[in-house]
Amino acid sequence: MSNILGLLNIGQSALLTQQKAIDITGNNIANVNTPGYSRQRLVIQQSSPVRADGLTMSTGVTSDPAIQRFYDQFLGTQLNDENATLGRWQAQKEALEKVELMFDDANEFGLSSAMNAYWNAWQDLSNNPSGVAERTTLISTGQFLSSIFNQVYSNISTLKNDIDTHVDNKVVDINAMADRIAELNKKIEQVEVTGHNANDFRDERDQLVFELSKMIDINSYEDGDGNVNVDVANGKPLVQGTATWDLVTADNAGVQDVYWQSSNGTNVDITTNISGGELKGWIYARDVSLNDYMTQLNDLANTVRTSVNGAHTVGLDLNGNAGLDFFTGTGAADLAVNAAIVADTDLIAAAGAGEGLPGGNGAAINIANLQNAATMAGGSTFGEYYSSLTGKVGSDVQAADFNHEHQTTMVQNLENYRQEVSGVSLDEEMINLVKFQHAYNAAAKMITTADEMLDTILGLAR
Amino acid sequence: MRVTNKMMADTINAQLMRQTEQMAKTQERIVTGKRINRASDDPAGMSSALSYRKTIASLEQYNDNIANGKLHIDTVDNLLDMVTGMLREAKEVAFDTAPDMRTELAADVAALRDQVLQMANYQIDGKYIFSGDTTNTAPYTSATWLYNGDAGTKDVIIGENLSVNMTADGRAIFGPDGNNVFDIMNALEAALLLPDPVAIENQIAQLESATDRIDTVRAQNAGVYKRLEATENHYAYFKVNVQEMLSKTEDADISEAIINFQVQQTTYESTLATSSMILQKSLIDFLG
Numbered sequence: 001m002s003n004i005l006g007l008l009n010i011g012q013s014a015l016l017t018q019q020k021a022i023d024i025t026g027n028n029i030a031n032v033n034t035p036g037y038s039r040q041r042l043v044i045q046q047s048s049p050v051r052a053d054g055l056t057m058s059t060g061v062t063s064d065p066a067i068q069r070f071y072d073q074f075l076g077t078q079l080n081d082e083n084a085t086l087g088r089w090q091a092q093k094e095a096l097e098k099v100e101l102m103f104d105d106a107n108e109f110g111l112s113s114a115m116n117a118y119w120n121a122w123q124d125l126s127n128n129p130s131g132v133a134e135r136t137t138l139i140s141t142g143q144f145l146s147s148i149f150n151q152v153y154s155n156i157s158t159l160k161n162d163i164d165t166h167v168d169n170k171v172v173d174i175n176a177m178a179d180r181i182a183e184l185n186k187k188i189e190q191v192e193v194t195g196h197n198a199n200d201f202r203d204e205r206d207q208l209v210f211e212l213s214k215m216i217d218i219n220s221y222e223d224g225d226g227n228v229n230v231d232v233a234n235g236k237p238l239v240q241g242t243a244t245w246d247l248v249t250a251d252n253a254g255v256q257d258v259y260w261q262s263s264n265g266t267n268v269d270i271t272t273n274i275s276g277g278e279l280k281g282w283i284y285a286r287d288v289s290l291n292d293y294m295t296q297l298n299d300l301a302n303t304v305r306t307s308v309n310g311a312h313t314v315g316l317d318l319n320g321n322a323g324l325d326f327f328t329g330t331g332a333a334d335l336a337v338n339a340a341i342v343a344d345t346d347l348i349a350a351a352g353a354g355e356g357l358p359g360g361n362g363a364a365i366n367i368a369n370l371q372n373a374a375t376m377a378g379g380s381t382f383g384e385y386y387s388s389l390t391g392k393v394g395s396d397v398q399a400a401d402f403n404h405e406h407q408t409t410m411v412q413n414l415e416n417y418r419q420e421v422s423g424v425s426l427d428e429e430m431i432n433l434v435k436f437q438h439a440y441n442a443a444a445k446m447i448t449t450a451d452e453m454l455d456t457i458l459g460l461a462r
Numbered sequence: 463m464r465v466t467n468k469m470m471a472d473t474i475n476a477q478l479m480r481q482t483e484q485m486a487k488t489q490e491r492i493v494t495g496k497r498i499n500r501a502s503d504d505p506a507g508m509s510s511a512l513s514y515r516k517t518i519a520s521l522e523q524y525n526d527n528i529a530n531g532k533l534h535i536d537t538v539d540n541l542l543d544m545v546t547g548m549l550r551e552a553k554e555v556a557f558d559t560a561p562d563m564r565t566e567l568a569a570d571v572a573a574l575r576d577q578v579l580q581m582a583n584y585q586i587d588g589k590y591i592f593s594g595d596t597t598n599t600a601p602y603t604s605a606t607w608l609y610n611g612d613a614g615t616k617d618v619i620i621g622e623n624l625s626v627n628m629t630a631d632g633r634a635i636f637g638p639d640g641n642n643v644f645d646i647m648n649a650l651e652a653a654l655l656l657p658d659p660v661a662i663e664n665q666i667a668q669l670e671s672a673t674d675r676i677d678t679v680r681a682q683n684a685g686v687y688k689r690l691e692a693t694e695n696h697y698a699y700f701k702v703n704v705q706e707m708l709s710k711t712e713d714a715d716i717s718e719a720i721i722n723f724q725v726q727q728t729t730y731e732s733t734l735a736t737s738s739m740i741l742q743k744s745l746i747d748f749l750g
Contacts, residue, residue: 115516120520398502420465420469
């Protein structure tokens with residue numbers, strides 16, 4: 001367009017385009033630290049040329065209404081998968097580390113030393129079967145032992161309740177996030193139907209899906225309309241376009257199970273189908289690890305109770321009567337020294353059947369020897385059984401810790417890859433800023449030049 | 463590779479976190495002196511530490527039991543030594559044929575008999591030691607001279623499922639009812655008072671066999687004592703070994719931990735130094 005007004009048009013398009021580019025650069029700089037932000041670029045292209053005076057003349061610069069967003073879809077999916085595994089181990093580690101504190105044997109306050117003290121008290125009693133001090137000590141070590149059983153067991157039960165609360169809260173969070181994703185699906189469709197890119201909404205939605213993946217393992221995919229659909233637990237839809245399905249929790253045999261609510265309102269139990277995310281970590285710790293520990297504690301408490309009672313009831317107390325049950329209770333939770341014996345230490349049966357009183361100590365010796373008897377299933381002693389339980393708790397924590405650390409590094413690395421594509425580099429933006437600013441200045445200079453040219457022409461006419 | 467600002471910040475953050483975590487762990491080892499502060503620090507080590515601790519607690523208890531047993535044997539042996547001395551004196555009286563002193567000698571024998579009774583009814587901590595398991599019942603009374611206890615023994619646990627028994631049955635020590643040391647001395651007293659020289663001489667053999675019976679018990683006790691002592695010595699040695707194993711399992715090597723800590727600290731400081739340089743500078747500093 002070889003006329004001066006055309007020149008002004010080129011200058012104007014250049015000014016506007018460079019200004020938009022600076023605008024976007026500024027936005028990138030502003031969001032350098034925003035989680036989930038993907039850097040943006042103005043797509044700059046030449047305007048359509050025109051034919052004039054036998055020449056094909058260019059007409060300046062223009063920009064695509066769709067602003068480019070740097071994003072790697074494949075990386076996003078991988079990151080979500082790894083994030084689900086990270087969430088799982090993080091939750092499991094947190095839960096198990098709390099259990100580990102209850103097996104406080106590294107500091108010699110645990111069940112192990114309580115058991116040693118208890119069996120030794122029986123040996124002391126065998127040395128002086130009618131001694132009041134020995135009998136009183138035996139009662140107190142027995143009470144200490146049962147109180148530790150009670151305490152560890154009830155602490156684990158409390159922890160299970162805490163986990164139930166966590167599960168409830170997570171499910172509420174998941175539903176809220178599903179709603180927000182559906183909302184964003186709607187907004188993105190509205191924006192993009194006009195040919196624009198809904199970059200900010202997409203970033204927000206990707207970030208939401210990423211956060212959601214930490215809570216529960218998801219399968220997410222984008223359909224042809226730009227909607228993100230999210231499935232959980234073996235293909236149960238959570239978000240499809242603008243529609244959402246709710247997860248609910250309900251009590252099932254004493255623990256909170258997770259249900260998926262279908263469109264017609266029926267609840268489907270998906271607890272065992274959840275395979276990742278914090279929900280999986282909490283549920284696994286609760287339903288597998290903690291249950292296992294509680295079962296073993298119960299086994300131990302029950303075997304201690306029945307074998308001590310077995311030996312105690314064939315013995316004779318100081319009144320010459322057969323011994324009562326030394327321990328009462330039905331498991332680790334309610335193990336206790338028989339209240340009658342606590343009230344009257346004479347009822348401790350130290351003498352074996354047929355032995356003289358009060359010097360007989362056959363029952364005391366038999367009970368003291370239980371410490372070294374292979375009484376537990378698998379042919380281990382009480383002490384061995386307990387130390388293998390402690391070892392199991394320890395190695396469970398160790399495994400969770402190891403996996404958590406590995407997974408953290410994994411997510412960190414993927415996050416770095418994501419940053420490599422989507423992240424804002426300030427140096428790069430500064431260079432762009434300088435680049436666009438110079439272009440802007442030059443365009444302004446061109447307009448001044450065109451202005452002077454017009455002046456010159458108008459001066460001729462005077 | 464395209465390096466972005468957030469990436470640098472995140473990476474530095476993660477590294478610093480990891481390093482401070484390691485330092486905290488090493489610090490904990492130095493402060494507690496222990497390598498294993500919770501089960502997950504070394505699950506297998508924790509299991510063996512618990513079993514070593516159980517062994518140590520048991521050994522200490524066995525040593526208490528053994529000390530109790532040794533004290534018992536010491537006391538019994540002292541008493542029985544005195545009893546044999548008295549029996550010897552009674553025997554000397556029986557040998558003494560001086561006819562004009564017999565009434566006084568009979569009184570001597572009665573006194574000796576009462577002293578033996580006192581020994582036989584000796585109590586440790588309020589409990590009779592020669593009446594079997596019926597430790598609240600005096601084994602002998604001057605009314606009947608019959609044994610009132612039972613056949614129970616004094617039992618001491620000295621190891622895993624291992625106990626030793628010591629004779630506490632008065633009949634095994636002082637002789638069966640009707641022919642125990644008191645009956646013999648009563649017979650001697652009566653014979654002296656009559657006087658009946660044949661009966662007096664008869665009691666000499668009886669007193670000798672009573673002494674033999676007591677000596678047998680003392681020899682048995684000496685055997686048990688030796689066994690207790692040998693076991694005690696063995697346990698003292700064993701306990702040191704187990705304590706060493708325990709220490710090797712759960713104690714931290716302090717010098718190693720301190721060196722580790724210094725290495726970690728150096729790494730930490732150099733990370734801080736380089737990070738501050740990387741994070742502070744950008745192109746902005748050099749643009750007019």
